[in-house]
Every structure is written in structure tokens, then in C-alpha cells.
Amino acid sequence: MSEQRAVGILGAGDMGHGFAAQFAVHGHDVTLLDHRQSNLDAARDRVHDVVSFLRSEGLTDRSPDDVASGIEYTLDRERGLASVDLVLESVPEDLDLKRDVFRGLADVAPGNAVLASNTSGLPVTEIAEAVPEDADRVVGCHWWYPPYLLPTVEVIRGEQTADETVERVESFLDSVDRTPILVEKDVPGFVWNRIQMAIFREALHIVEEGVASPEDVNTAIRDGYALRTAAIGPLETIDIAGLDLVQTVLDDLSPHLCDDDEASRLLEEHLAEGRDGIHSGAGFFEYDESPEAVTRARDEQVAAIRRALDEFRETD
Numbered sequence: 001m002s003e004q005r006a007v008g009i010l011g012a013g014d015m016g017h018g019f020a021a022q023f024a025v026h027g028h029d030v031t032l033l034d035h036r037q038s039n040l041d042a043a044r045d046r047v048h049d050v051v052s053f054l055r056s057e058g059l060t061d062r063s064p065d066d067v068a069s070g071i072e073y074t075l076d077r078e079r080g081l082a083s084v085d086l087v088l089e090s091v092p093e094d095l096d097l098k099r100d101v102f103r104g105l106a107d108v109a110p111g112n113a114v115l116a117s118n119t120s121g122l123p124v125t126e127i128a129e130a131v132p133e134d135a136d137r138v139v140g141c142h143w144w145y146p147p148y149l150l151p152t153v154e155v156i157r158g159e160q161t162a163d164e165t166v167e168r169v170e171s172f173l174d175s176v177d178r179t180p181i182l183v184e185k186d187v188p189g190f191v192w193n194r195i196q197m198a199i200f201r202e203a204l205h206i207v208e209e210g211v212a213s214p215e216d217v218n219t220a221i222r223d224g225y226a227l228r229t230a231a232i233g234p235l236e237t238i239d240i241a242g243l244d245l246v247q248t249v250l251d252d253l254s255p256h257l258c259d260d261d262e263a264s265r266l267l268e269e270h271l272a273e274g275r276d277g278i279h280s281g282a283g284f285f286e287y288d289e290s291p292e293a294v295t296r297a298r299d300e301q302v303a304a305i306r307r308a309l310d311e312f313r314e315t316d
């Protein structure tokens with residue numbers, strides 16, 4: 001890893017500060033860049049909180065002060081990216097914005113630096129069109145939220161992405177305790193969001209049709225399907241059930257599954273009522289705790305599941 005010791009992270013928001021924490025915890029030199037000083041100030045506090053949380057959950061033995069020494073916060077993109085091996089962009093999901101960002105990255109980052117985008121679904125190939133002479137070093141690198149807890153990262157190959165670029169990103173991810181998931185085709189939504197949105201669509205459809213309540217659908221997935229899926233994936237489940245049985249069930253059930261081309265009307269109805277999620281105190285459910293408390297509780301449960309699975313796999 002001697003050639004890949006410095007990473008520049010562009011965007012200090014919800015994902016960016018998590019990237020900074022994860023790379024710094026594992027000993028890489030990190031530069032976190034943003035266009036607003038207030039964003040950097042907030043990110044500094046959030047990195048401290050993330051590392052404190054990871055330490056309290058037994059997921060690192062590094063202290064926040066120790067990790068902080070490996071992170072630089074700056075508004076100066078030219079200086080901040082002058083000697084990095086990897087640039088990881090995490091700006092809002094707008095294709096024109098990302099193209100503008102990549103034009104700038106190609107101008108200031110070293111000529112051999114990997115240019116990675118954390119896009120969750122925009123075509124990597126179209127992002128790379130902004131820098132045609134450097135398209136071979138542009139790659140998708142989609143982390144799942146929260147990035148300091150979930151261990152898998154999608155590596156998306158654009159049409160012009162070089163094999164060496166993919167290999168370097170995979171190696172870098174290995175060095176920070178992340179498992180690369182190689183996405184060979186630059187399709188909308190990649191892997192994670194295609195599967196996640198398919199589950200969202202069917203769950204919303206079941207509620208919309210009055211088949212079951214939001215509470216029961218949520219419980220069925222969280223405490224049933226997802227619990228088993230934490231141990232074995234869906235394709236392993238098919239093997240255990242038997243391909244012939246699954247084929248029969250799918251033949252019978254597929255015509256009845258939701259195939260809507262747009263989002264469920266339930267979302268529009270809830271939004272019209274001001275129920276947009278935890279930040280308003282209500283979505284499909286009511287919340288009497290702060291958004292920070294809700295997400296903290298989620299993170300604690302995810303961390304507990306990770307510890308349990310890690311312990312089981314180590315003794316298996």
C-alpha cells in the first residue's frame with residue numbers, strides 16, 4: 001500500500017465525514033475538502049463523534065485525537081489534492097455538478113491519481129465523459145450509509161475504466177477493512193439500490209393495497225427476511241430452498257408483484273401532510289426523539305449485528 005497512502009475526499013457532508021473517519025482510522029493520510037468552512041467545522045466534530053462511537057462499540061482501538069492527526073480540513077482544492085493517490089468525490093447527485101467537479105479534479109490531482117465517484121446511481125461512463133483524456137482513471141466507488149459501519153462498497157466499472165484503476169480501488173478498500181463488490185456493467189442503480197428499491201417498491205405496494213400495516217410489513221422484513229439475509233444471501237437461500245421450488249413460486253407469484261414505473265402515491269400523500277421522516281418527527285411512523293438519537297440507535301444495532309457476525313465467522 002506504499003503507493004496508496006493519501007486520499008482526498010471532496011464533500012464534507014453525511015458521507016464525506018464518514019469516509020474521512022474510516023480512512024484515517026486505518027492509517028491513511030486524509031484531506032477533507034469542501035466549499036464552505038462551516039461544513040468543514042461540522043465535519044471535524046462529526047469525525048470525532050464517529051471515532052468515539054466506533055471505539056465504544058469495539059470496532060477500533062484508535063482514539064479520536066489520534067485519528068484527528070491524520071486528517072487535514074481545507075477549502076483549497078489545488079493544495080489539498082496536490083499529492084493524493086485517490087480522490088473520492090461525494091457531492092450531491094447531480095450529473096452536471098459531478099461533471100464540473102471531475103473537470104476540476106483532473107486539472108489539480110496528480111496524473112496517476114484514481115478519480116472515484118461515490119454516486120449511488122448516476123452513470124459512471126457519463127461522469128467520465130467530462131474528462132475524456134482521463135476516463136480510464138474514473139471509477140464508481142459507492143459506499144453504503146453509514147460508511148463507517150457497512151463493510152461492502154460497490155466498485156463500478158465505466159466503459160473506459162482501466163483494469164488497473166479497478167484493481168487500485170479494490171486494493172485501497174481492502175486496506176480500510178471494506179469488501180469491494182465489482183459492478184461490471186454501468187447500469188442505473190448498480191446492485192445495492194436496484195435491490196433496495198425493489199424491496200421499497202413491494203413494501204409500499206403491500207401497504208397501499210391494504211394487505212398489511214406499515215408496522216407489520218416493517219417487522220416482517222426487519223425481523224424475518226433481513227435477519228436471515230444477514231446470515232445467507234438471497235442466492236444462497238435459493239440453493240437451500242431448491243431451484244425447482246423457487247422457480248415454481250416465482251412463476252406463480254411474479255404476475256402479482258408490483259411493477260409500477262413511478263414511486264408509490266403513499267410517499268406523495270405523506271409528504272403533502274408534512275410527514276417527511278425523522279426530521280419532521282413523522283413519516284410512516286411517529287418519532288419523539290431527535291434525528292440524532294434515532295440514527296444513533298440504528299448505528300448501535302448495526303454495530304451489534306456486525307460484532308455478532310464477526311465473532312461467529314471467526315469461530316466457524
